[in-house]
Amino acid sequence: MRRWSLRAVLLVLLLIAAVTAWYSPRIREMIAGWFRETPDEVRWQNPVEPHDVDDDGTVSPGDALTLINRLNQPEAERALAGDPPPYWDVDGDGHLTSRDAIRVVEALDR
């Protein structure tokens, strides 16, 4: 009778674990998320609170002012570049426009 080496047993167990993990939708989605790039239109919108432009945890007039100041710069300097925060795209359309500032002001008015 042939005996299995410890290395072979560990390899089989590892293979079983990998196959089991791959067929678990939750684990497969988690692994896929590691390699998925975030689209730019989503990257510039705060995922927790879209109106919190500076990501300080509150929606304040400073968030609207941050957007208004950026909107007053020449168009070439308004391009969404670098890494957030600030989260320039409040409405999630992929662009910084006056509508984003209006959305923050509306949120302050509630």
Ligand SMILES: [Ca+2]
């Ligand atoms: Ca804020």
Ligand SMILES: [Ca+2]
């Ligand atoms: Ca926008």
